[in-house]
Amino acid sequence: MTVVMREPTTDGRFGEYGGRYVPESLIPACLALEEAFREAWADPGFRQELDGYRRTYAGRPTALTAARNLSAELGITLLLKREDLAHTGSHKINNVLGQALLARRMGKTRLIAETGAGQHGVATATAAALFGLRATVYMGERDIERQALNVFRMHLLGAEVVPVTSGSRTLKDATNEAMRNWVSAVGDTHFCLGSVAGPHPYPWMVREFQRVIGEEARGQVAGELSTGVPDVVVACVGGGSNAAGTFAGFVDTTARLVGVEAAGGAAVSGGEPGVLHGSRSLVLQDRHGQVAEAQSIAAGLDYPGVGPEHAQLGGLGRATYVTVTDDEVLVAVRRLAEREGIICALESAHAVAWVLRAAGTVELPAGSTVLLTLSGRGDKDMGQLMEGLR
Amino acid sequence: MTTTLSAALPLTGRPLLVPYVTGGITADWTELLLACQDGGADAIEVGLPFSDPMLDGPTIQEASDRALARGATVESILADLAATPLRVPVVVMTYANIVLRIGLPALAAAGVSGLIVPDLPLEESAATEAAAAAAGIDLVLLAAPSTPDDRLREICARSRGFVYAISVMGTTGERARLADSAATLAARLKAVTDLPVLIGFGVSTPAQAVEAGRAGDGAVIASVLMRRVLDGATANELAADVAAYRTALDLGVSPGTPHAEISGHRG
Numbered sequence: 049m050t051v052v053m054r055e056p057t058t059d060g061r062f063g064e065y066g067g068r069y070v071p072e073s074l075i076p077a078c079l080a081l082e083e084a085f086r087e088a089w090a091d092p093g094f095r096q097e098l099d100g101y102r103r104t105y106a107g108r109p110t111a112l113t114a115a116r117n118l119s120a121e122l123g124i125t126l127l128l129k130r131e132d133l134a135h136t137g138s139h140k141i142n143n144v145l146g147q148a149l150l151a152r153r154m155g156k157t158r159l160i161a162e163t164g165a166g167q168h169g170v171a172t173a174t175a176a177a178l179f180g181l182r183a184t185v186y187m188g189e190r191d192i193e194r195q196a197l198n199v200f201r202m203h204l205l206g207a208e209v210v211p212v213t214s215g216s217r218t219l220k221d222a223t224n225e226a227m228r229n230w231v232s233a234v235g236d237t238h239f240c241l242g243s244v245a246g247p248h249p250y251p252w253m254v255r256e257f258q259r260v261i262g263e264e265a266r267g268q269v270a271g272e273l274s275t276g277v278p279d280v281v282v283a284c285v286g287g288g289s290n291a292a293g294t295f296a297g298f299v300d301t302t303a304r305l306v307g308v309e310a311a312g313g314a315a316v317s318g319g320e321p322g323v324l325h326g327s328r329s330l331v332l333q334d335r336h337g338q339v340a341e342a343q344s345i346a347a348g349l350d351y352p353g354v355g356p357e358h359a360q361l362g363g364l365g366r367a368t369y370v371t372v373t374d375d376e377v378l379v380a381v382r383r384l385a386e387r388e389g390i391i392c393a394l395e396s397a398h399a400v401a402w403v404l405r406a407a408g409t410v411e412l413p414a415g416s417t418v419l420l421t422l423s424g425r426g427d428k429d430m431g432q433l434m435e436g437l438r
Numbered sequence: 439m440t441t442t443l444s445a446a447l448p449l450t451g452r453p454l455l456v457p458y459v460t461g462g463i464t465a466d467w468t469e470l471l472l473a474c475q476d477g478g479a480d481a482i483e484v485g486l487p488f489s490d491p492m493l494d495g496p497t498i499q500e501a502s503d504r505a506l507a508r509g510a511t512v513e514s515i516l517a518d519l520a521a522t523p524l525r526v527p528v529v530v531m532t533y534a535n536i537v538l539r540i541g542l543p544a545l546a547a548a549g550v551s552g553l554i555v556p557d558l559p560l561e562e563s564a565a566t567e568a569a570a571a572a573a574g575i576d577l578v579l580l581a582a583p584s585t586p587d588d589r590l591r592e593i594c595a596r597s598r599g600f601v602y603a604i605s606v607m608g609t610t611g612e613r614a615r616l617a618d619s620a621a622t623l624a625a626r627l628k629a630v631t632d633l634p635v636l637i638g639f640g641v642s643t644p645a646q647a648v649e650a651g652r653a654g655d656g657a658v659i660a661s662v663l664m665r666r667v668l669d670g671a672t673a674n675e676l677a678a679d680v681a682a683y684r685t686a687l688d689l690g691v692s693p694g695t696p697h698a699e700i701s702g703h704r705g
């Protein structure tokens with residue numbers, strides 16, 4: 049069997065996916081980043097420093113919560129990995145702390161980032177404030193409207209937020225704009241990419257920075273379950289970073305890995321091989337090769353691509369990718385809130401929605417044990433929830 | 439090796455002019471190709487619009503969006519191209535996702551001579567180089583101001599037709615002056631290749647084109663022309679624009695400079 053979730057090949061491939069499809073102008077920056085990451089990741093000093101910030105700043109390890117009420121209702125054992133409790137309200141801080149430390153180590157003075165839901169933008173603005181770096185966040189105009197709270201947070205943290213008006217005015221277009229800026233500013237600027245997408249080394253590096261989710265959960269779950277590992281590990285997938293970080297802790301176990309995509313942004317489930325934002329992966333596109341506009345209630349999952357490693361895991365059958373609809377997501381937010389007292393992000397609610405639908409079916413038979421990564425909290429979504437749940 | 443492109447782009451000391459047109463930008467966009475030819479182009483770069491043009495600035499983004507919004511597809515653009523008799527060769531510029539989808543034979547069938555793929559660096563281009571060679575198409579590689587010497591040599595060794603010198607660290611788009619990095623890069627390239635070195639990205643005036651012609655072997659003129667078309671310029675007006683570049687390049691001075699004599703349209 050193919051060994052998965054290790055280091056990619058030297059050309060950044062996970063099977064047939066990945067690579068480095070960027071303009072020549074950016075190649076030296078990608079190579080320098082790869083070298084810096086390799087060096088830092090092998091340096092116990094760097095790991096120690098990162099670990100220190102994770103513990104004393106980001107609030108790690110995050111809790112593992114047994115969702116007892118929902119478990120009883122669904123006839124399963126549901127354990128929640130609480131990334132919603134991490135500083136800034138989502139798992140995005142894990143990746144950003146790693147990249148910001150790396151940027152500082154490389155002598156960069158400015159971070160740029162793309163953001164959909166605004167969580168990655170907030171995390172980037174946060175780390176920039178902490179480490180005395182400047183930050184510019186690119187965000188689609190449409191997302192600026194629906195995630196206004198996070199825009200204000202970024203401003204409060206001292207970051208510049210640049211509205212992106214091209215294309216679908218969402219995450220895809222914000223990513224284009226961030227890459228364009230990066231080309232013109234590589235000297236002093238690090239592109240703090242927010243998911244396991246983009247050119248090599250990003251998909252690998254971001255997964256490694258997010259691996260802490262899965263590694264913590266593996267240890268925590270072992271204390272809760274007599275079997276040691278859960279039957280199923282599930283997480284939502286936009287670009288796929290919280291899922292990749294979670295899966296990395298369980299890929300060598302018998303656990304089934306399930307990634308939940310938005311029905312309107314299901315690149316693994318409905319995409320075709322293509323090149324977007326620097327890597328070859330599965331991409332929602334028309335037959336002419338024009339990239340489609342995704343449609344999801346969750347700005348963080350409103351993306352027509354997916355990280356290349358997920359395309360590989362899906363192709364090999366090591367992970368399964370499913371979709372849920374916006375309506376199922378709204379129901380899931382309410383149910384988790386009412387039963388467990390946790391208001392999760394619309395993105396994270398995709399994973400919850402799948403569990404609600406699958407529990408008691410062949411997909412997730414009664415008695416199953418499930419680890420679900422709750423990638424973020426729902427504060428940012430109050431405006432949308434007030435409308436959607438009225 | 440003599441290819442269609444290298445035959446059309448001889449290094450005779452006369453600077454080369456390659457205007458760019460976004461395929462499908464207007465209903466009668468092939469008239470724009472003829473205008474470029476009439477204005478004195480040595481070759482024409484045709485952009486196949488892509489939904490996510492990562493290396494393009496606002497003008498070419500808008501041109502691509504407009505073409506796609508009009509309903510232009512890669513297929514329709516190639517069909518238009520095939521139906522347009524041109525004396526000068528066509529070099530297609532588009533992104534990797536489009537190339538991987540349509541394949542090189544489709545380009546060859548439309549009479550395309552060269553191909554530029556800005557998001558296909560050396561590391562990713564081997565398969566496309568082979569497919570291009572098999573289809574009789576020159577895959578033109580790009581060099582950037584940030585490219586180190588060893589890569590520059592490899593780019594020149596593997597590029598066909600000409601070498602594309604990206605003038606500046608940035609996207610396409612009009613600029614007030616030609617970046618110093620353009621001349622520096624062109625000189626570094628000239629030192630290691632006999633292929634023509636064409637400077638592109640932001641060459642926005644005949645005077646800048648003259649500079650590019652001195653530093654390298656000619657210029658690709660893109661955003662400034664597409665801005666004119668987006669603003670409603672006719673094919674005749676575009677031909678006059680291109681002719682102004684031709685004249686400036688041939689005289690070695692821009693028509694804007696006092697002692698320049700502006701001759702009529704060439705070609």
Ligand SMILES: Cc1ncc(COP(=O)(O)O)c(C=O)c1O
Nearest residue numbers: 167286287288289290348423424
């Ligand atoms: C809370 C939350 N979960 C998930 C995502 C999706 O990202 P990824 O798939 O990389 O985890 C986002 C992105 O904005 C998010 O804010």
